[in-house]
Structures are given as C-alpha cells and as structure tokens.
Amino acid sequence: MSSLLNQSASLIAFVRAVEAGSFSAAARNAGTTPSAISKAIQRLEAELGAKLFRRSTRTLSLTPDGQAFFDRVAPLLRGIEDSADAIRPKGGARGRLRVSMPSDLGRLLMGPITTKFLATHQDLELDLALADRHVDVIREGYDVVFRVGTTVESELRMRTLAQLDMALVASPAFLRQWGEPRSTQALRELPFVRYLLGGRPLPLTLEDGTTIVPRGRIGLDTGFGLRAAALHGMGVAHLMKCTVQADLDRGDLVQLMRNQHLPSLPLMALHAFGKLTPVRVKLLSDFIEQEIQQPSIT
Template sequence: MSKLLNHSSGLIAFVRAVESGSFSAAARINGTTPSAISKSIARLEIELDVKLFRRSTRNVSLTPEGQAFFNRIAPLLNAIDDSADSVRPSGAARGHLRISMPSDLGRLLLPAIHSVFLRQHPEVDLDLTLVDHHVDLISEGYDILFRVGSLPDSALKGRALARMKMVLVASPSFLTAHGAPKSIDDLRNLQFVRYQLGGQTFPVVFEDGTTVVPNGRIGLDSGFGLRTAVLDGMGVAYLMKCTVKDDLDRGALVELFPDHRLPSPPLNALHAFGALTPIRVRLFADFVRSEVLKWV
C-alpha cells in the first residue's frame, strides 16, 4: 500500500480516465495533458505489473484486471475526497453530485438549480435523475435522494425538509363533461388518472380517515405525467399543490373539495454519508429546502 501511495497521481488519473471515458477528458478535469495522464497510468501499471487499459489508435478500454482494480480503488479515493469535503468551509463546495428526485419537483426546481445553486457553487456539477419510483441510493450510485412521504426503516440518513400540501384537481372541460362532484362519495364514481407505483394505485386518504381508491383506465408513475393527463381532461388527479399552483391560478385546473383537509406528507432528503456528509450534499439539501419553502 505504501508503494501505491507514491503513485497517487496515477491512481487519480486512472479513476478520472475511467469515470470520464477518455484520457483527454481526464486531462481536462485534472488540468493537465492527455500525455501526462497516459504516463501516470503507465507508471501505475508498471508498479502493479498489470495492464489496466487496452489501448488502440481510437480509444481505450478497461481490461478485466483494470475493471477489478477500479471497483476497489474508486470508492476509496471518493471517500478520501468526501472526507476532506466534509470539513471545508461552507462556501467551498466542489465536486460531482448525483441526485434523484420526483419528476414534477425537478421541473419546478430546475431553473433555480441553474440560476442560483450552480451560480453560487461554480466548482460543483451534477447529474439529475427525475423519477418518482424508488431508486437504490447505494447500488445505483446516488449521492442524495429526495422523496415525498413516510420513510421506511433504513440505514440511510434522512432529513425532513418541508411538508407538501396535496390537492385533488380536474380540468374545467372534464367537470363540464362529467359533472362536478358534490360529495366525497361522488368521487368514487369519477374517472381518475391514477398515481401508480410498483403496480399499486395510491389511495386518496383525507385527514378524517375517509379513503377513496381511484378508479380509472390510465395509471401513471410520475407527477409530471399526471399533471399532463389532468390538464388534457383525462380525469381527476391527486398531486402536490405546488406542482399545479400556476395551473390553478390561471384557471386551467380546478381544486376539488378545498374545505376537506388532505394530509401534508414530508419531503425528505436521504443519503448514506453518515456524520461526514460532504458539504456539497448538505448545501444542495439546504438549497432545495429554501426553494420548496417558498411554495408551501
């Protein structure tokens, strides 16, 4: 191990080359030249007495030994980087963020992510996955997840950021065609655009315990899809109020039963870093909280 530490530049060059896909991209990230990256990796290969890459005139690809070495060394280097990041001053965030959040929440946040967060933190870049279904944070390599609803028992570290108001909505054209419901029981006979995850339709549960299981021919697994469908008059939808506020304000949608209270589930941020949370993760969660609190 002590000999390998003498080749720290080669280790970093190797990991960056794999992550970025080429020696040229790794050179841009490290602020050096492709030739310097290639030489650092060549010295590392001599130390290990193994070929890490197959080289051709057009590209490079990992050997089986190179893949095995990357699988072991990349988490170690990233852990060192994250540990240093966790003790930096709050304004010094840098590095890469891989994020998953609900589709319609991402739609609302994306302009501010670009104009506020990335502008304030020029050394941070991010990959944003907008899906409502639950992803596996660790096996799929995410840094932080945002999810609405109660948290299952988990080793992940969770933080509640805000309470999200829910709303039942329909388009004026749908209500004209099918009639506006006058009671909760009327809802049971109306066509819904069902919110469906994992093959199960989410029920609508009012604060007094009254439950309506939506009926409808269309089930969708994203808030983005539900909003599109309800605007097109396909049925009633159960959504976060912030995601349809503009539609309600301009009359494109109508809120049903505004006097019947619906639960306000929490928006949670989840990560697996424990106490040594990288500052870029903490700052992004703080940013999401500050933006969401403007809407609720």
Template sequence: MPNLLSETSGLMAFVRTVEAGSFSAAARDLQTTPSAISKSVARLEKKIGARLFLRSTRALTLTQDGHILFERVAPLLRDLDSSDEAIRSEITPSGRLRISMPSEFAPLLLPRLFDGFASEHPNLRLDVGLTDRFVDLIREDYDVVLRVGNPAPADLMVRRLAELPMVVVAAPDFINGMEPPETVEALAAMPFARYSLGGIPQPLRLADGMSFIPSGRVDCDSGAGLIHAARSGLGAAYVLHCLVAQELAAGTLILLAPAIPFPKLPLNVLHAFGQTAPARVKLFCDFMAREAKLLEAV
C-alpha cells in the same frame, strides 16, 4: 479480530465491492483492475481468517462474516472519506454531485438548481437523474436523493425540507353536467386518473387517515402523467398542489372538493454520509431547504 489498519486498501476494495455489486464495478470506482480488487479482498480474507464472499461465475454473495465486517467497517470508511473531502473542499467545493429527484419536480426545481446553485459553485459538476422510482442511493452511487413521502431506510440521513399539500384537480369540461363533489362518497364515485405503482392503483388518502381506491381507466406512475391525463379530461387527479399551481391560476385545471381536507406529504432529502457529509452535499441540502419553502407556500 486482528488489527486491520494495515489492510486499508483491502477494506476499501471489500466495501466498494459490496456497494457496487461486483469486482468489476468496484474496480471502475477505485480506478484499478478487477484482478487487483480480487487480490486485495483475498489478502483481507487471509488476514482475518474468514471467507467474506461466496464466489460463483454469475454473482458474489456475502457470507455471514462478510455482513458483520461490512456493517462495522463501511460507516467508518465513509466517514473518513467524506471528512477528507469536506476538509479539502471547505473553501471551494468541487467534484461531482450526483442527484436524483422525481421527474415532475424538474420544471420547478431545475431552473433554480441550474441558475442559482450551479452558478454559485462553478467548481461543482452536477449529475442529475430524473426518475419517479426509488433509487438505491448507495448501490446506484447517488450523493443525494429528493423524495416525497415518508422514507423507509433506517441507514440513511433524512432531512425534512417541507410539507406539501395534496389536492384533487380536473379539467373544467370534466365536470360539465356533474354535481361538484362535496362529500367523500361523491368524490369516490368519480372517475380518476390513478397513481399506480407496479401495476397496482394506490389509494387516495384523506387528512383524517381514511382512504379509498379510486376508479378510472387511466393509470400512471408519475404525477406528470396524472396531470396530463386530467388536463385531457380523462379523470380527476390527486396530486401535489405545487405541481398544478400554474394550471389552477390559468384555469386549465380546477380544484375539486376544496372543502374536503387532504394530507400534506413531506419532501425530504436523503444521503448516506452519516453526520460528516461532504461540503457539496451540505450546501445542496441547505439550498434545497430554502427552495422547498417556496414550494410549500405555493
């Protein structure tokens, strides 16, 4: 491969086009024009003597050579970018920090994030997205993502923050006239507000690895929805203990089957900056690690 040090702008244009999905989106990120991005990529293609994209009126598709170059170059450029920012912001972290977290964590984490982290770092601009879907961290331009469960992407840095216990809860009136479930079979026979992804009800898992698909007439794709349904007496709900601690203390929800062991789910923070994350990302991860321990203890 020819020496590409003279094509830094072309490499940046190429990598951002792949990550953003189009010349237009890459141009917005790099504060230039789609034409300039296209010309930079064309010069790079001429330099290496290979097509990097298959171009059509509707989409850009990476060629095999494009895949190879992206896999080699993208981590290097990210490391250079983040190293430069880390040096510049070591004393006073600044700039935008874009965060994604599950919506049900908002009542627990946002007050701490805004009252603590934001006030400690006044030069940071926070952009917080609340969604229960798994965002594409790179293509959707997030710096850090909080996720519950075991992450799949092998190209992301994962830091485990806490192990959060799961419980089954219901409204007090829900079990009137019923025997409290003391066995897995009795629990499986009860109606649930079910957690559903893409219209598919998800299994309720036990600590020993066993699982079952609960029955019920209410399906939700978020923990917050399950809690509301349970509070309304529409079924039991299988949720994180930290999300219902206040309702349990107030008596608006009660624990079902406390003798049956349920698993703990990992709370992780993910980013794509490799080993040289910017100071703003490191500070956020350290802050969340401290706060997550409080959730673990709830």
C-alpha cells in the same frame, strides 16, 4: 500493498481518466498534461502487472482487469474525498453530485437549480435523475435523493425539508362532464388518474381518515404524467399543490373538495453518508429547502 499505497497520484489519475473518458480531458480537469496522466497510469500498470486500458488513436476503454480495479478503487477514492469535504469548514460545492428527485418536482425546480445553484457553484457537476420510483441510494450510487412522503430506511440519514400541501385537481372539461363532487362518496365515484407506485395504485387518504383506492382508465408512475393526463380531462389527480399552482391560477385545472383538507406530505432528503455529510449534499439540500418555500413555487 505499501508500494501501491504510494501510488496515490497514479490511482487518482486512473480514476479521473476513466470518469473523463480520455487522458486529455482528465488532464484539463486536473490542470496538468496528458503526458503526465499517461505516465502516472503506466507506473500504476507496472506496479499491478496488468493492463488497465485498451488504447487506440480514437478510443479509450477499460480492460476487464481495469474495470474490476476501477470498481474497487473509485468508491474508496470518492469516500476519502467525501470525508475531507464533510469536515472542511467552509467552501462551495464541487465534484460530481448524483441526485434523484420526483419528475414533477424536478420540472418545478429545474430553473432555480440551473440558474442559481449551478451558477453559484462553478466547480460542481450535477447528474440529476428525474424519477418517481424509489431508487436504491446505495446500490445505484446516488449521493442524495429527494422523496415526497414518509419512508423508513434505517441505513439512510434523513432530513425533512418541507411539508408539502396536496390537492385534488381536474380539468374544467372533465368537471363539465362529470360534475364537481360535493361529498366523499361523490369523489369516490369519479374516475381518477391513478398514481402507480411499484406497479400498484397508491391509495388516497383524506383528512377524516377515509381511504379511497382510485379507479380510472389510465395509471401513470410519475407526477409529470398525472398532471398531463389531468389537463387532458382523463380524471381526478392527487398531486403536490405547488406543482399545479400555475395551472390552477390559469384555470387549466380546478381544485376539488377545497373544504376537505388533505394531509400534507414531507419532502425529504436522504443519503448514506452518515454524520459526515459532504458539503455538496448539504448545500443542495439547503438550496431546495429554501426554494420550495418561495411564493413563486408554493
């Protein structure tokens, strides 16, 4: 074991080669040569007594032993880097950042993330999954996820970034056919674009505590889909107001029941790093907290 621990440079070279997909790409990222990466991995293979890669002139793939070793070593190496990153007093975001956020929030923030955040942090690689489902942060290997709504996951560290206003919206064509509701009962009788969470329609709760289980011909599992269906006159949609503000301003959608205040929902950042939050996670969370408050978005 002690001799393997002395192979730290070889361990890093191995993980970087797997992540980069080739010795040459790993060498470019590390500022060294493909030959140095290859020799480091050869030393590691000699120490382990096993082949880690299948090598050919065009491809580089892991052997079964290599895959098993990578699955064990990569999280350990990343944990060490994250711990060092968390206690570093200052510096920019760097490394790989795996993120999940709701689809419509991603649509809204994609411009600022690409033109501001990534432009500022040149050493950062961002993997962004736009999905409304509640991903498993730990099992699926996400650094941080952003969710709208309350959640209870004791093993995760949570931070509330904002309280988001909600809105009931429908297209002008839909309202010409069905009429604009003036009461909760009238709203209840309208067809909705149903938001599906875990395959079931998510109930809508009004300010007075009244709960409506939406009914309608179409159910969708993303805010992006709900907005599109509402724009095409399929029904009333319950959405984050910031994601449809431009549609409201253009008159493509109309806000319903404006005298009935809807409960706001928290925008939360969740991660599994505990108190040692990596700098890249903190900086992205800070950035989204700031951007979501901008007048152009809210």
